[in-house]
Amino acid sequence: MNRIQATLLLVLCTLLFVQCKEDKNTDTQSPASVNTTGIDAIDILTTEINKTPMDASLYYERAKAYMDNNGNEYAVKDAERAVQLDSLNPNYYHLLSDTYMDFRQSKLSLITMMKVATMYPERTATQLKLAETQYILQQYEYAVSTLNKILKYDPLNAEAYFMLGMVFNEFEQDKKKAKNAFLTAVENDPDLVDAWLILGQNAMNENDPLAKRYYQNAVNAEPENVRALHSLAFYLQNNNDVTGAQNLYRKIHVLDKSYLQANLNSGILYIEQDSLEKAYEQFNIITQNNPANHVGYYYRGVVHELQGNLDNALADYQNSMNIKPDYEKAVTATAALQKALKK
Numbered sequence: 001m002n003r004i005q006a007t008l009l010l011v012l013c014t015l016l017f018v019q020c021k022e023d024k025n026t027d028t029q030s031p032a033s034v035n036t037t038g039i040d041a042i043d044i045l046t047t048e049i050n051k052t053p054m055d056a057s058l059y060y061e062r063a064k065a066y067m068d069n070n071g072n073e074y075a076v077k078d079a080e081r082a083v084q085l086d087s088l089n090p091n092y093y094h095l096l097s098d099t100y101m102d103f104r105q106s107k108l109s110l111i112t113m114m115k116v117a118t119m120y121p122e123r124t125a126t127q128l129k130l131a132e133t134q135y136i137l138q139q140y141e142y143a144v145s146t147l148n149k150i151l152k153y154d155p156l157n158a159e160a161y162f163m164l165g166m167v168f169n170e171f172e173q174d175k176k177k178a179k180n181a182f183l184t185a186v187e188n189d190p191d192l193v194d195a196w197l198i199l200g201q202n203a204m205n206e207n208d209p210l211a212k213r214y215y216q217n218a219v220n221a222e223p224e225n226v227r228a229l230h231s232l233a234f235y236l237q238n239n240n241d242v243t244g245a246q247n248l249y250r251k252i253h254v255l256d257k258s259y260l261q262a263n264l265n266s267g268i269l270y271i272e273q274d275s276l277e278k279a280y281e282q283f284n285i286i287t288q289n290n291p292a293n294h295v296g297y298y299y300r301g302v303v304h305e306l307q308g309n310l311d312n313a314l315a316d317y318q319n320s321m322n323i324k325p326d327y328e329k330a331v332t333a334t335a336a337l338q339k340a341l342k343k
Contacts, residue, residue, distance in 0.1 A: 055085075063076075063079040067099065116130075127149065144167055158184075193218045193227075196215070196217045196228070229248050233248035248262075260296070263285045283303060294330065301320065318334060
């Protein structure tokens with residue numbers, strides 16, 4: 001081989017190395033780096049990434065945008081790229097773990113959280129995220145260990161106690177331990193609505209009158225939280241305070257017209273009170289706002305039947321069955337009414 005051939009071979013190898021390196025970098029980018037998706041939140045970030053392709057925060061933000069728009073595969077790639085560019089930012093690992101979990105790669109999700117938890121052994125948010133991942137994957141003993149580790153250096157952490165309560169509910173089925181953990185959580189943070197609601201639910205299951213106080217505490221913590229309001233209303237409904245329950249259902253409807261469970265419960269109460277016009281109004285709201293709600297049609301049919309409007313009742317029962325053919329209440333009501341009408 002002469003000198004010129006050697007030089008040309010060296011140049012060729014160099015070009016091949018550069019090309020391979022460029023191809024590798026291209027693989028880490030999503031197709032949205034060159035194409036538009038029609039989703040402004042993603043396309044704007046893509047434009048910025050094309051300008052500054054080494055900015056990890058842009059990939060992080062675009063990964064979140066993809067997650068919001070069901071682009072799970074691209075979200076994973078962007079989150080991986082963010083971690084690659086900035087391997088010290090724990091939030092990037094948290095998001096990467098979430099993208100893996102959403103993409104049904106639970107093992108990678110856990111490995112990611114274990115890695116960043118080792119990097120930041122006393123970062124509470126990271127350790128809580130690890131415990132949450134262990135809880136989701138039903139690794140309850142490991143979750144308890146992680147949470148106890150948090151409480152050693154942060155003994156008043158309400159979220160850690162809340163998570164312990166969740167684990168005890170699932171892992172050991174020890175309601176007493178769970179209750180103590182939830183009570184400690186709300187003692188350290190009275191605004192933990194979810195803890196109050198679980199305490200209320202467990203107490204109601206045990207016929208413990210403290211349930212009302214727990215639900216009221218949840219409402220006090222967040223007066224416009226419709227889940228808290230509904231839980232209290234449902235407790236009142238089942239404990240003979242119909243007026244109190246109806247007042248709360250009306251408040252829920254004002255706060256969130258899409259929360260149709262409140263209309264359903266309110267309508268059932270009106271049937272029990274023989275207020276059929278008011279009951280009809282509630283079920284009609286359900287069918288108008290969610291035409292796929294088979295329960296709304298069934299109960300509107302019940303009202304029609306009680307009012308003597310049998311043809312309308314039959315139509316609503318059949319609408320309910322069209323949506324959910326195996327809905328037993330509608331099947332039974334339809335058969336009975338067809339027999340009565342001889343249809």
